[in-house]
Amino acid sequence: MISESCLKVPAAEARKEADHYIKLKLDKDGCEVKHINDVIGKGVFAKKDYKKGEFILEYDGELISRREGENREKNYSSALGSYIFFFKSPQGGKKLCIDGTFSKRMGRFVNDAPRHDHQCNADMEKLFIDYRPVLVLFARRFIKAGEEIRYDYGVKNLPWRCKKVLDMHMNSSSNANDIHRVSQFIYGGNSLS
Numbered sequence: 001m002i003s004e005s006c007l008k009v010p011a012a013e014a015r016k017e018a019d020h021y022i023k024l025k026l027d028k029d030g031c032e033v034k035h036i037n038d039v040i041g042k043g044v045f046a047k048k049d050y051k052k053g054e055f056i057l058e059y060d061g062e063l064i065s066r067r068e069g070e071n072r073e074k075n076y077s078s079a080l081g082s083y084i085f086f087f088k089s090p091q092g093g094k095k096l097c098i099d100g101t102f103s104k105r106m107g108r109f110v111n112d113a114p115r116h117d118h119q120c121n122a123d124m125e126k127l128f129i130d131y132r133p134v135l136v137l138f139a140r141r142f143i144k145a146g147e148e149i150r151y152d153y154g155v156k157n158l159p160w161r162c163k164k165v166l167d168m169h170m171n172s173s174s175n176a177n178d179i180h181r182v183s184q185f186i187y188g189g190n191s192l193s
């Protein structure tokens with residue numbers, strides 16, 4: 001018997017499917033957005049099983065220069081959330097951003113998990129389709145229906161990765177004040193004491 005973890009989609013097939021949805025500007029029907037808690041906010045969950053390598057979602061948004069991305073980051077109100085993805089173009093290495101702030105699609109709601117963590121079940125790949133760079137999520141391993149989709153943001157010093165924040169999350173004795181302080185730390189840039 002072949003185990004689920006051995007099931008794999010060939011890269012060319014996954015790429016073809018990604019191409020299809022990217023050109024249609026549509027999300028594939030296989031995920032849903034759900035509220036997790038007041039600290040993390042929303043997240044994206046698999047509605048079906050995904051084979052390793054399978055196309056999941058595009059990180060849709062407005063393609064802008066890095067400088068414009070930095071300006072927007074400074075000027076956007078914190079209530080809008082944080083959806084600007086900085087990257088180097090797969091062609092030519094130009095520094096760019098995709099601003100997903102006003103996207104109606106699901107990609108912007110996918111949360112972060114460190115690459116070495118089992119929770120990290122997707123990889124964000126930079127592709128070049130129809131003369132433009134695109135950011136696409138593929139399954140890093142077999143994903144069971146109901147699992148949250150997460151990928152490694154690849155950014156250093158993410159506040160929620162600091163041990164104190166994680167400890168508070170995990171500690172069932174955390175009270176509303178703790179959660180509020182963590183939330184302020186993540187969203188408001190305050191420091192935890």
Ligand SMILES: C[S@@+](CC[C@H](N)C(=O)[O-])C[C@H]1O[C@@H](n2cnc3c(N)ncnc32)[C@H](O)[C@@H]1O
Binds near residue numbers: 040041083109112160
């Ligand atoms: C691209 S958004 C992801 C969707 C977001 N959770 C939401 O509700 O809109 C990135 C933001 O999600 C939150 N986030 C992502 N991964 C997280 C994690 N592992 N733990 C806590 N918050 C996380 C942070 O506030 C981060 O700025």
